Amino acid sequence: MDEFDSLTDGVFFVPPSTAGKIAGKSKTKSGKAAQLEHFKLDGFQQLKDVSEPIEAMEIRHALFNREWELMTGRIENVMRNMNTMVLSAIYNFVHNAYSRQYSNAVMPFLELPTGLIFAGINVPDHDLLFQQIAQTISSSTPPSSGPLEADDMEQDHNTTTSARSASHVVILQSKDCTNLKSAQKSMIEQFLGLGIAGATNPLEGGTRLQNYDMLVLxxxxxxxxxxxxxxSEERKQPTLVVILQDFESFDYDTxxxxxxxxxxxxxxxxxxxxxxLATSIDALHQGLPKAVLSRLxxxxxxxxxxxxxxxxIIxxxxxxxxxxxxxxxxxxKQLIDQFIHYNFSVGGFIxxxxxxxxxxxxxxxxxIxxxxxxxxQSKALDLLTTGHFDHxxxxxxxxxxxxxxxxxxxxxAEMLILDDEFxxxxxxxxxxxxxxxxxxxxxxxDFLWFLQTRFSISLLKKPKRALYFMAxxxxLINSSHIPFLQSLVRKLDSNNMMIFVEDWLRLFKESPQCVPKQSTALENAMDRELVVVQSIRDRMTALLDNVSEDSVTSSSETEDIGEDIDKSSKTLDGGFVKKRKLVSLNVYAHETDGRQTRIAKKTRETTRIPKGALGAYTLLVKEIDETISRLFRTYLVCHTSMPxxxxxxxxxxxxxxxxxxxxPRASVQTALGQPEVYLNCDCCRPPSGSADQSLADMVLPTQHDTxxxxxxxxxxxRMINMYDWFTAFGMILERGEQSTGVEEPPAKKRAGAKGSRVGSKARTKENANTNKLDQKDVQARFISGVAELQFMGFIKxxxxxxDHVMRLTWGNI
Structure with a gap:
């Protein structure tokens, strides 16, 4: 083998000599320039298969940067908006922690305001989250949020009537707080390093204090x-916020x-x-004693x-x-599976x-x-080459x-194939x-998701990303999910049907695709669909207005609706739902309030359609069903149908x-079974024609011991005898030593034949001692190789x- 004895040998870096630098000065400069140009474009190179010009490569690089900046910006906005209400609550908690007067019984100490933030089990994602929390608390204005709780509303009222007090934030991590001294030092250095205007350095002049002394702070x-x-009076006393990012990793004594x-x-x-906290509140009670918890x-x-x-984000x-x-x-699917089955990390997904x-x-x-x-008029169209057109x-x-x-x-069609300009x-x-x-x-x-949320049957609930993946x-359009939703819409009574159409129309009007246009030429497909829905709403309103107010009937049809749902739901997703469960479920989400007994259902009243208007109402319901089906089949088609x-x-x-x-296992087995794949040396390659030989012939003595x-x-x-393994290993090494023995030239043989017989015996004994392997060396190499296999998990x-070891892996690649 190429002088490779052990994996534990030291590796040394030998810098190139300075000789020849003057002669190749121009080449060195050109090489450095090319290297700088390579890193300037983040490794983007011209694609030779399409004869791409350098301008097209620059456009690809610019599009990559712009697209990724757009994605990261939108992801940060999504993450911020997802936690807006919680961030607002944390902001109010911090800024009102010392605004209330404690009128309770006098205690020997004050309770320290402490917020427990349950951030999830994925600790690597906490860095971005706590950075957002720190930025929110340091801000002078609270984040906009939705409806708050009563306690939060009271706190928010107290803070809005007066100026917000300033807050200074530091983040402590367990890796920087191995003991009490390092924790205090890290906190004090972060507070003093904020660069507050007007604040003097307490270490200048007077008695010099240690950098971990609380008197400094x-x-x-x-x-x-x-x-x-x-x-103002409120801003004279700013609050100092200390964030313990990974509480479970801290030393509890510290x-x-x-x-x-x-x-x-x-x-x-x-x-x-x-x-x-990444787990639960039990970590707090298990890590801190009662005497400390009573102070929080x-x-x-x-x-x-x-x-x-x-x-x-999706x-x-x-x-x-x-x-x-x-x-x-x-x-x-690969991204979602890796997120769900491996780490639950949003950062890994990004x-x-x-x-x-x-x-x-x-x-x-x-x-491009x-x-x-x-x-x-885009420049990218002018840079297209013949290779681009072929692709x-x-x-x-x-x-x-x-x-x-x-x-x-x-x-x-012919021009699209033959004419590049066209x-x-x-x-x-x-x-x-x-x-x-x-x-x-x-x-x-969005309309499909709106339609799914209208019904309270849990059997219908599919996650939004699952519906998108089906699309x-x-x-999606050929699944049983959409027909079942349409069947539930057809079974709605007249009042609920009117409410459904009104909400449907409101959804379309609030969409950015249906904003009012200045002319009909600027209208898009969604504008035309809005007109269709509005026409349906107007006709249904006119029809229900003509119904007599005193024409009411008992709503015993609810049971019939439940039976119809029971029949249609048997085929949903290949499952079977019991009749009792579906009958007990209310069809419409707005009808969940009130009593659900049989007598209450029978006494519930709805508007009855007169016989004269029943035909028109039936046609209108049929039109609604056809419109929903047409929307889904027209606009939810697979993207592969688009050119x-x-x-x-x-x-x-x-x-x-x-x-x-x-x-890793496949890579390790490939490296051990076929070392020539990873090692660029001829000694590890099998000889020509080795494919027809046995496996024993493939074990080359020039390969690595492992x-x-x-x-x-x-x-x-399953059980490996160590002595037999050692004997086979030694025989292979001995075979390699014998094959590397050099035969003497014929002239030297003839000269040696003329010598004495004593000299010939001495040379034979010397050659035998030279070709014979040292058993201690073979044993040491065997022990080293077995230890490496044990470390990689092949034996135990x-x-x-x-005198045996157990084999742990099976199968060979």
């Missing part, structure tokens, strides 16, 4: 309050002392603690779960098509998504067309589009059609699996037989 806080003399010290200084320094005035804050954040990025690059069904965006723009020559603002014509969606044109317009003119129109498809898809998908696969969808949809799954789903032992290990059974010792 006290003097700094006093100077900070003195600098706020001109401010936390006890730290909390006790902060509580003792509370009358001079207003501390507020925020503890990040705790309040819980529950952050949004990672799964809900993932659904919100909805904002892909369902509503707020970004240019979309993700196909298989890559999206990293995988960035790899997809990078690979799409790095290796796809057609990604992946621009949301692509028009006929466009090889797209499956383009071929399907041309085949469809053969029946309607054969001449246009194809360039058609690209903006095709891209615009794909953009309109995304907008219409997002709106009708990407193309199985040039491959430009905007990333659908490669193999590269993603190779990058984010590693197989490789030889592994190949012998594959031939063994057993007590059944002292």
């Amino acid at each position: 006290e003097r700094w806080y006093q100077s900070l309050c003195e600098s706020n003399d001109g401010a 936390l006890q002392d730290f909390i006790t010290i902060c509580s003792n200084y509370q009358d001079r320094i207003p501390f507020v603690l925020l503890m990040g 005035q705790t309040r819980k804050f529950q952050m949004q779960q990672s799964s809900e954040c993932l659904t919100a 909805e904002d990025l892909f369902i509503h098509a707020n970004v240019g690059l979309m993700v196909g069904s298989l890559p999206l 990293s995988n998504l960035k790899y997809i965006v990078m690979h799409h723009f790095y290796a796809n020559p057609l990604s 067309l992946c621009d949301r603002s692509l028009t006929a 466009l014509r090889m797209l499956p969606s383009f071929q399907q589009y041309v085949e469809g044109k053969l029946e309607s317009d054969p001449q246009e 194809l360039v003119q058609q690209i903006p129109d095709l891209v615009q059609g794909l953009r309109e498809y995304h907008q219409n898809f997002g709106m009708i998908f 990407l696969e193309g199985s 040039l969808n491959e430009i905007y949809y990333y659908s490669q799954i193999a590269i993603q699996q190779k990058a984010f789903l590693p197989q 490789c030889i032992l592994y190949k012998l290990y594959v031939e063994c059974g 010792s057993t007590t059944r037989k002292t």
Whole structure:
């Protein structure tokens, strides 16, 4: 082997000599310039298969940066909006912690305001979350939020009537707080390093204090309050917030002392603690004694779960098509599976998504067309080469589009195949059609989700990302989910049907696709659908207005509706629902209030349609059903039916699996069984014609010791005899020494034949000693190789037989 004895040998870096630098000075400069140019464009290179110009490469690089900045910005907004209410509650809790006067019984100490933030089980995602919390608390204005609880409303009222007091925040992590001294030092240094205008350094002049002494922080806080003399009374005493990010990882003894010290200084320094908990409140009670817990005035804050954040990110990025690059069904399934089954990490999902965006723009020559603002005047169209046109014509969606044109317009189909200029003119129109498809898809998908939430039957509940995945696969419109929803709509009574149509119309009016246009020429497909829904609403309103007010009937039809639902739901998802369960469920979500007994159902009254208007009402319900079916079948079609969808949809799954789903066992077994795959040396390669030889001949003595032992290990059974293994290993090494023996030249043999017989015997004995292996060396190499196999998990010792080891892995790659 190429002088490779052990995996534990030291590796040394030998810098190149300075000789020849002057001669190759120009080459070195050109090489450095090329390297700088390579890193300037983040590794983007010209694609030679399409003869891509450098301007097209720069466009791909610019589109990648712009697309990823757009995605990261929208993801941060989603994460911030998901926790807006909780952030607002934390903000009010911190800024009102010392605003109330404690009128209770006098205690020997004040309770330290402490917020318990349940941030989820994925600790790596907590960095971004607590940074957002720190920014929110440090802000002078609270974040906008929805409805608050009564306690929060009272606190918010107290703070809005007066000026907000300033708050200064530090974040302590367990890695920086190994003991009490380091914890206090880290907190004090972060507070003093905030750069507060007007605050003096308490370490300058006077008695010099240690950097972990709380008197340093006290003097700094006093100077900070003195600098706020001109401010309002509330702003003279800012709050100091200490965030313990990973509470479970802290040393509990250190936390006890730290909390006790902060509580003792509370009358001079207003501390507020925020503890990040990844598990439950039991960790707090198990880690801190009762004497310390009695000093804390705790309040819980529950952050949004990672799964809900993932659904919100998918909805904002892909369902509503707020970004240019979309993700196909298989890559999206891989992303979701890795999120659910591995780490529940939103940060990991973002990293995988960035790899997809990078690979799409790095290796796809057609990604220069992946621009949301692509028009006929775009520069990217002028940079298309013959290779780009060949790639466009090889797209499956383009071929399907041309085949469809053969029946309607054969001449246009021929020009799309043969004329490059005509194809360039058609690209903006095709891209615009794909953009309109995304907008219409997002709106009708919202209508599907609205339709699902109208009914309170739990059997219908499908997650939003599951429905979107079905739409990407193309199985949504052909599933039994949509027909079942339509059947429930048909069974609504007249009052609930009117409420449903009103909410349907309101949903369309609130959509950004249905904003009022200045002219009819600017109207889109959703504007026309809005007119259809509004016409249905007007006719139903006129029909119900003509119904007599005293024409009421008993609502005993509710049981019939339940029976009809029971019959239609037997085929839903291949399942069977008992009649009793469906009858007990109310069809419409707005009817869940009130008593649900049989007598109450019979006495509930609804408007009865007269016989004269029953035919018109039936036709109107049928039109509603047909309109819903047409909307779904028109706008929820699979994206693969749209031409040039491959430009905007990333659908490669193999590269993603190779990058984010590693197989360490396969790599280790390949390295041990076929070392020539990883080691660039000729000694590890099998000889020519070795495919027809046995496995014993494939065990080459020139290979690494661990490789030889592994190949012998594959031939063994469940129990491996160590002596037999050692003997086979030594025989292979001995065979290698014999094959490397050098034969003497003929002239030397003839000269040696003329010598004495004593000299010949001496040379024979010397050669035998030279070719013979040292048994201690073989034993040492054997022990080293077996230890490496044991470390990698192939074998383990057993007590059944002292001279045997147990095999742990089966199968060979």
